[in-house]
Amino acid sequence: MATFGTTAGFSGIFSNFLFRRCFKVKHDALKTYASLATLPFLSTVVTDKLFVIDALYSDNISKENCVFRSSLIGIVCGVFYPSSLAFTKNGRLATKYHTVPLPPKGRVLIHWMTLCQTQMKLIAIPLVFQIMFGILNGYTIMQVFERDT
Template sequence: MAASERQSCSELRDAVVVQEGTREAPQDIKMALYKHGQLIPSLGDAKFRSPITPQVIEKKFEYYRNNETLNTHGMLVFGTCSGLSGIMANLVFRNSFKVKYEALKTYASLTTLPFLATIVTYKLFVTDALKSGNLSKESCVLRSSLVGVACGVSYPSALAFYKNGRLAVKYQTVPLPPKGRVMLHWLLLCQTGMKAMAIPLFFQILMGVFSGLHHYGVFEKTQARSVPDD
C-alpha cells in the first residue's frame, strides 16, 4: 500500500516537473548556459548584437577602400613621374636632332604612353602579385624599381629617339647618316642627350624603391588586421 502511494506521488511529481518545464522553456532559452567551461550567449544577447554586424562589415569595406585609394594614388604618382621623364626625353632628343616640328604631337605621346605603361605594368607585376601573396618585400622593391627603369626611362627614351629620328629624316634637320651605319650615326649624334637621361633614371629608381616599400607596408597592415580599430 505504501509502495503504491509512493509510486503515485512520484508520477504526480514527474507530471508537475514536465508541466513546469514546458512552461519555463521560453525562460530557459533566454538564460545563458555554461558548456565546457565557456559561456554560451543567450538568444537575447544575439538579438542585441545583430545590429552591430552591418557596422563591422561597413568598417571593413571602408578600410579596404582606403587602402585601395592609397594604392591608386601611389600608382598615379609613379605614372606621373614616368610622364615627366617622357617630357624630358622628348626635349633632349628634339634638341639632339634639332627638330622644331610637330612639337605638340610628340609631347602628347611621350607624356601619355609612359604614364599608361607604368600604371598597367605596375599593377600586373607588383599590385596583383602582392594581392596573391606570392611576393616578398625584397621582390616587391626590386620589381617596382625595374618598372620605373623600364617604363619611366628606357621606354620613353627609345620612343623619343624613334619619333624625333623620323622627324629629323623627314625634315632633314641633321645630315643623313651614311648607308650601313645608321644606328651608330644616330647614337653618336645623341650621346650627350643620352647622358642627360641619367637624371630621370636616378629619380625613377628612387621612386620605385619608395613605392615598393609603401605598397608592401599597406599590404602588411591589411593582412595584419581585417577590421580597423575604432
C-alpha cells in the same frame, strides 16, 4: 602609383625635350610631347599593377621582392621605354624634315647615337629619380598590403 606613373611621364617629356634639341626638330611638337607623356604613364601604371600589386595580393612574391620589382619597373617603363621612344620618334622626324644630315645607308642608329652622345648621358637624371620613386612606391605598396592583411 599615380605619382610613379607621373614621374615616368615627366621622364618622357624630358627625354623628348633633349632629343628634339639634339636633332634640331621643330615640327610636330604636340604629337610627340603628348605621346611621350601619356604612353610611359600608362605603361608604368599598368605594369606596376600587373607585376607588383596583383602578384603581392595573390602571394606570388615576397614583400622584399615587391620593392625590387617596383624599381625595375621604374627603370624599364620610366626611363628606357620613353628614352628609346623619344630617340626613334625624333630621329625619324629629323630624317623626314632634313634637320640633320642623312645617315649613311645601313648605319642609321649608329649615326643618330653619335649625334646625341652628350644628351644620352643626361638620361641618368631621370634614371636616378625613377629608381628612387620605384623604391618608394614599392615600400608604400608593401605598407598598404601589411595594413590590409
